Amino acid sequence: xxxxxxxxxxxxxxxxxxxxxxxxxxxxxxxxxxxxxxxxxxxxxxxxxxxxxxxxxxxxxxxxxxxxxxxxxxxxxxxxxxxxxxxxxxxxxxxxxxxxxxxxxxxxxxxxxxxxxxxxxxxxxxxxxxxxxxxxxxxxxxxxxxxxxxxxxxxxxxxxxxxxxxxxxxxxxxxxxxxxxxxxxxxxxxxxxxxxxxxxxxxxxxxxxxxxxxxxxxxxxxxxxxxxx
Numbered sequence: 001x002x003x004x005x006x007x008x009x010x011x012x013x014x015x016x017x018x019x020x021x022x023x024x025x026x027x028x029x030x031x032x033x034x035x036x037x038x039x040x041x042x043x044x045x046x047x048x049x050x051x052x053x054x055x056x057x058x059x060x061x062x063x064x065x066x067x068x069x070x071x072x073x074x075x076x077x078x079x080x081x082x083x084x085x086x087x088x089x090x091x092x093x094x095x096x097x098x099x100x101x102x103x104x105x106x107x108x109x110x111x112x113x114x115x116x117x118x119x120x121x122x123x124x125x126x127x128x129x130x131x132x133x134x135x136x137x138x139x140x141x142x143x144x145x146x147x148x149x150x151x152x153x154x155x156x157x158x159x160x161x162x163x164x165x166x167x168x169x170x171x172x173x174x175x176x177x178x179x180x181x182x183x184x185x186x187x188x189x190x191x192x193x194x195x196x197x198x199x200x201x202x203x204x205x206x207x208x209x210x211x212x213x214x215x216x217x218x219x220x221x222x223x224x225x226x227x228x229x
Contacts, residue, residue, distance in 0.1 A: 001224060002030045006095060008088060009036030009057045014043065021048055023216035029224075034099065036060075036091075054095025060087055076178060077161040141167060148207035150174075150199035152189050154181060171202035 005021045007013040014035060025031045025048065033043050034053040043050040055063075064071065064083045071079055080087070141163055144151045151173040153164040167173035174189045193199050214222075221227060 002032070004099075005031065005033040006053070006099065007033075007035050007039075008060075008091060009039040009054075011039070011042070014039050018046060019216040020219060022046075023220045027217075027220060034095075036095075053098045055091050060091045063090065076157055077155075080158045142210075145172070145203065145206045146210050148200070148204045150193045150203045152176070152186065152193060154178075154186075170206060172199060172206055174199075 003021075003024050005017050007017055014033075017033075021031055021033055031048055033048045033050045035043065035050065036054050036059075037052050037056040038058075040050050040052050064086045067086050068082055071082060074082060141151065141153070151167055153160070153167060153173050153175040155161045155164045155175060155177065161177075164173070164175035168175050174193060176185055176189060
């Protein structure tokens, strides 16, 4: 079977799809992963067939600035909500339009079917035992969860504030907003994460939930054959 993956050209979007793309290629399927210019070299480095399609991230950023010239004046946690229709919906539509001629010319030739999203077990490598500090973009946060690590989250934008709130509510993280950030605040939060076992206990519970999720192999079997492996 010929399987097409495509994504907005950002690491967090592409990396989340790589386990399934690799599984499909390893199972003998013909896999293509077109995206915007910035991530084409990264996908090529991973050994997957790719080509440039749709707007680059720089082009999308320019569209956002044109559509919302006062975006920088908004609170940082609101900016992505305002920019999302341009960032993801309009750019995805342009990418889809550019993919149609590829389908007609044979790259890929198979009919395109949009499958619903499916939870896939985190597979990122994150071999650490100390609390994990990150901005809580989803891939970094999931990597920490997959290894049962408490997190110190320093959100900067995009979905990071929502992710930070969710992780903190689950008891597996502490978060410092930009206006709360200082060396003393980071040191104090790290000390709490290290000394309070409740954080590691909560993180271990999330790790167990992730371990129980379908693997990339399971998801591929459902999508291709309609049944689990």
